[in-house]
Amino acid sequence: MGSVYDLDRLIRILRENLNLQLQGYRYHAGRVSWGEINGIADLPLSVEDYVEPGLYRLKEGYRFRHSSVSPKVFLLPSEQVFLYESEDYARVKAPDTSEMRQTALFGIKPCDRRAIEVLDNIIGSKNPVYASRRKSIAAIIVEECLEPNNNCFCGAVGSGPSIEGGFDVAYARLDEKRVFFKYGSELGRDILVKLDLKPAGEREVNEYREKIESTRELTSRAFSRVMREVQENLLSKARDKDLWLKVSEDCVGCGNCNFVCPTCFCLEFEYSINEQNMGVKTAQWTGCLLYTYGQVAGGHFRPELYTRYRHFVLHKFVFYPKQIGLIGCVGCGRCITWCPMGIDLRGSVNSVAQGGVNAGK
Amino acid sequence: MLRVAFLKLTSCSGCLNQALVALLASEDLLSKYEVVYFTELGTISSDNYDLVLVEGSVSNTKQERELEEFRARSKTLVALGTCAVQGGVQSLRIGEDIEEVKKTVYPFPEKIDVYSEPKPVSDIVKVDFFIQGCPVKGEAVVNLLRKYAIGGLPLILPESVCSECKRKGLTCVMVSQGIPCMGPITVSGCGALCPSFQRGCYGCYGLRTWDINVFKLEKFIDKVNKLGAPGSMIQTALRGYGYKSFKYVKGR
Amino acid sequence: MQVSDSLRILRSRKAIVVRVVDEAPAVKTFTLRIEGEHDIKPGQFNMIYYWGIGEAPISLANLPVRSGGSTIIEHTVRSTGIVTNTIIEKARTGSILGVRGPYGKGWPLDKHENMNIVIVAGGIGLAPLRPVIKYIEKNRGKYRDIYILYGARTPTDMLYKYELDNYFKIPGVKVMLSSDVRVEGWSHYVGFVTDLVKNIEVKPEETVSYVCGPEVMMRVAVRRLLEKGFRKENIYLSLERRMRCGIGLCGTCQFGHYFVCKDGPVFPYSEVEDYLWIEGV
Numbered sequence: 001m002g003s004v005y006d007l008d009r010l011i012r013i014l015r016e017n018l019n020l021q022l023q024g025y026r027y028h029a030g031r032v033s034w035g036e037i038n039g040i041a042d043l044p045l046s047v048e049d050y051v052e053p054g055l056y057r058l059k060e061g062y063r064f065r066h067s068s069v070s071p072k073v074f075l076l077p078s079e080q081v082f083l084y085e086s087e088d089y090a091r092v093k094a095p096d097t098s099e100m101r102q103t104a105l106f107g108i109k110p111c112d113r114r115a116i117e118v119l120d121n122i123i124g125s126k127n128p129v130y131a132s133r134r135k136s137i138a139a140i141i142v143e144e145c146l147e148p149n150n151n152c153f154c155g156a157v158g159s160g161p162s163i164e165g166g167f168d169v170a171y172a173r174l175d176e177k178r179v180f181f182k183y184g185s186e187l188g189r190d191i192l193v194k195l196d197l198k199p200a201g202e203r204e205v206n207e208y209r210e211k212i213e214s215t216r217e218l219t220s221r222a223f224s225r226v227m228r229e230v231q232e233n234l235l236s237k238a239r240d241k242d243l244w245l246k247v248s249e250d251c252v253g254c255g256n257c258n259f260v261c262p263t264c265f266c267l268e269f270e271y272s273i274n275e276q277n278m279g280v281k282t283a284q285w286t287g288c289l290l291y292t293y294g295q296v297a298g299g300h301f302r303p304e305l306y307t308r309y310r311h312f313v314l315h316k317f318v319f320y321p322k323q324i325g326l327i328g329c330v331g332c333g334r335c336i337t338w339c340p341m342g343i344d345l346r347g348s349v350n351s352v353a354q355g356g357v358n359a360g361k
Numbered sequence: 362m363l364r365v366a367f368l369k370l371t372s373c374s375g376c377l378n379q380a381l382v383a384l385l386a387s388e389d390l391l392s393k394y395e396v397v398y399f400t401e402l403g404t405i406s407s408d409n410y411d412l413v414l415v416e417g418s419v420s421n422t423k424q425e426r427e428l429e430e431f432r433a434r435s436k437t438l439v440a441l442g443t444c445a446v447q448g449g450v451q452s453l454r455i456g457e458d459i460e461e462v463k464k465t466v467y468p469f470p471e472k473i474d475v476y477s478e479p480k481p482v483s484d485i486v487k488v489d490f491f492i493q494g495c496p497v498k499g500e501a502v503v504n505l506l507r508k509y510a511i512g513g514l515p516l517i518l519p520e521s522v523c524s525e526c527k528r529k530g531l532t533c534v535m536v537s538q539g540i541p542c543m544g545p546i547t548v549s550g551c552g553a554l555c556p557s558f559q560r561g562c563y564g565c566y567g568l569r570t571w572d573i574n575v576f577k578l579e580k581f582i583d584k585v586n587k588l589g590a591p592g593s594m595i596q597t598a599l600r601g602y603g604y605k606s607f608k609y610v611k612g613r
Numbered sequence: 614m615q616v617s618d619s620l621r622i623l624r625s626r627k628a629i630v631v632r633v634v635d636e637a638p639a640v641k642t643f644t645l646r647i648e649g650e651h652d653i654k655p656g657q658f659n660m661i662y663y664w665g666i667g668e669a670p671i672s673l674a675n676l677p678v679r680s681g682g683s684t685i686i687e688h689t690v691r692s693t694g695i696v697t698n699t700i701i702e703k704a705r706t707g708s709i710l711g712v713r714g715p716y717g718k719g720w721p722l723d724k725h726e727n728m729n730i731v732i733v734a735g736g737i738g739l740a741p742l743r744p745v746i747k748y749i750e751k752n753r754g755k756y757r758d759i760y761i762l763y764g765a766r767t768p769t770d771m772l773y774k775y776e777l778d779n780y781f782k783i784p785g786v787k788v789m790l791s792s793d794v795r796v797e798g799w800s801h802y803v804g805f806v807t808d809l810v811k812n813i814e815v816k817p818e819e820t821v822s823y824v825c826g827p828e829v830m831m832r833v834a835v836r837r838l839l840e841k842g843f844r845k846e847n848i849y850l851s852l853e854r855r856m857r858c859g860i861g862l863c864g865t866c867q868f869g870h871y872f873v874c875k876d877g878p879v880f881p882y883s884e885v886e887d888y889l890w891i892e893g894v
Contacts, residue, residue, distance in 0.1 A: 078528035094619035253572035254545035259527030266864035297694025307893025319870035513666035
């Protein structure tokens with residue numbers, strides 16, 4: 001049991017004793033982005049996100065849940081350079097990643113942690129950029145949320161609000177000052193020993209448990225059916241074009257949902273020539289909502305927008321489980337918050353799962 | 362050496378300047394290209410060209426002839442910038458009395474020979490490649506010139522401005538501040554310039570013609586209207602910068 | 614160590630164009646020589662790189678040949694986009710192209726020994742099946758009756774016209790050709806190649822079919838083959854999607870839950886029947 005000031009000490013232990021660079025949600029100039037955490041002043045400790053579908057406001061408070069970034073921006077950067085090749089292929093160069101510093105992810109959420117698990121399984125070592133960044137992660141510090149925002153539904157997909165494994169230290173803010181710590185590994189235990197906190201009392205443990213359970217309850221209501229039925233219905237209704245047209249009627253194909261999604265990993269390869277006359281192979285984020293998704297030279301397999309919106313939904317809930325055995329949606333609600341048209345994924349899933357009742361609402 | 366011509370029609374020279382500066386700043390390209398025609402420099406060579414970059418919209422029949430002549434003498438013709446690609450801000454006069462417009466702008470309106478509806482370059486001649494932008498980005502021109510020098514053209518990746526916003530890690534001005542932004546329905550390529558200065562996109566690269574139909578357009582306009590978008594902003598985006606694609610979308 | 618990962622995964626090998634054959638309007642076959650081994654199987658593909666311009670997934674169009682310290686492979690390219698246009702227009706004998714691969718799962722020829730094989734190809738779809746024909750010709754004893762059903766929009770659009778006659782001469786091989794459009798001097802069938810399926814005489818339970826062509830044509834072929842009594846798991850299709858990486862990292866070739874580049878491009882119909890009939894899945 002500790003206080004927010006112990007977070008500062010935790011940061012210092014990770015940086016100084018373990019010699020790690022810290023990456024996480026960084027508060028700066030009125031916004032929360034992704035970046036390096038050097039001290040408690042960088043953490044979003046005194047802000048709170050208020051969200052609705054298509055709306056985000058950062059206010060005073062102490063319950064920061066999400067912004068538009070996620071650990072994806074670190075692990076799978078939006079622009080990646082793979083290779084430089086000369087015209088005769090005699091000279092070849094890859095970007096040097098040997099200086100990739102050992103890193104601790106700090107303050108990521110349980111849903112973010114699940115997202116990394118999804119990325120590990122779907123990309124793993126296939127992408128050299130992802131592989132080197134993933135390998136650099138030496139510690140994972142998770143913040144559990146004890147109160148969800150309006151668009152959170154981690155409980156419904158089983159990715160939160162509590163974390164049971166795959167982390168070193170987890171903490172949760174019982175209130176503005178008091179912080180509840182737990183460890184999830186040997187390393188985490190050693191870190192907490194160094195922090196030398198006083199053990200939590202029964203009252204505090206109960207308080208933590210109650211808040212976790214109330215958060216679980218609040219984030220588990222997203223879907224009107226159990227997940228297995230949701231998945232079955234999504235697949236069986238895949239060919240109902242009218243239904244999907246209705247569900248996607250507000251979508252303009254801007255791709256924001258893809259870019260903010262912590263598990264969307266699709267990349268567009270690009271080829272250029274640099275000033276040294278080397279051919280450069282690069283990649284950048286793309287997504288299934290963008291027009292090029294499914295386009296081939298001389299044709300297009302998904303020219304209609306509804307088919308791409310449908311792929312977004314089906315991939316998360318039906319195809320990911322077939323590919324890697326995990327639901328690809330982690331319930332963070334970012335796609336709902338950052339959709340400029342305010343399309344609610346939960347509503348889309350429910351409309352289809354229920355067979356078109358209140359479609360799109 | 363490849364022979365390149367820069368042809369200016371009705372426009373502000375912004376794109377040509379971007380293109381010229383980008384070319385001059387790239388040493389590797391200077392050894393591959395020879396500028397043999399540049400409207401504003403007056404250096405006229407009536408030879409054949411490998412590549413013609415055309416800036417501006419077509420405003421009268423004299424320009425039509427000029428354009429046709431350049432097309433006939435070039436292997437590859439590129440429409441450079443929103444005016445050449447879509448018609449550009451000049452399109453805002455469409456629907457107005459052209460004589461009135463002339464009087465408002467020029468002291469001797471009778472000397473101005475323009476038709477009422479400016480035309481994009483592709484209305485007159487075959488265009489091999491389009492670079493959108495108001496003005497175009499120098500990088501896009503350099504990319505074209507480097508690829509053209511080895512016998513190819515760039516791949517076109519049609520996207521929204523949001524794609525560039527998110528890749529840059531910018532926070533959406535529309536969702537987080539309620540600022541009306543045309544980004545979601547606008548062609549990418551600018552590098553999300555306005556949103557990176559906390560301003561909404563006003564659509565200068567033109568309206569996306571893919572995925573947007575009248576129905577979606579109305580839904581989106583309704584959205585930005587609710588955020589208090591000034592009518593002039595929407596007018597400029599749709600009828601000015603994106604006139605050709607607006608016509609196309611309305612026609613669907 | 615990570616540096617070598619990038620090199621290992623995405624590096625293109627230098628290939629020299631040693632021969633270019635005009636096949637049909639905007640279609641050419643390139644014979645490439647690559648130093649060292651390149652172990653590519655029928656139905657697999659390479660990413661062919663026009664340096665600085667881009668890569669395109671192109672399937673193997675003939676059996677690879679080892680020659681001295683090099684491997685000779687063939688790829689048939691149709692000009693449909695920026696990359697293939699550039700390859701068609703610029704690549705000549707002596708030109709250099711980049712080759713990355715082999716990728717994907719090919720036709721399971723080993724699994725189908727002692728069976729009849731019905732090849733159904735439409736247009737450029739013959740290219741990935743040509744190495745199958747060559748393989749069968751070389752290993753004729755391993756397979757039973759062979760049918761080659763090949764059609765194109767017009768006879769001019771057909772590939773490998775210079776060797777189609779040879780296919781008729783392979784023992785135990787029946788060739789049926791079709792042209793969608795009636796053309797003077799055409800002595801073969803006029804209509805869709807899929808119509809020819811009804812003319813084959815084989816026991817479906819002892820027969821597999823390899824199909825490649827435009828997706829609409831493959832769907833019709835599947836229907837005809839199923840009507841004929843073919844088992845779902847004995848009909849193989851070579852699918853096309855937007856393939857950029859070739860190894861399942863970029864995600865843009867997804868078809869249902871499959872990555873066409875690594876789970877395909879050749880799929881048994883039984884694996885894709887849930888998706889094949891849904892528009893844009």
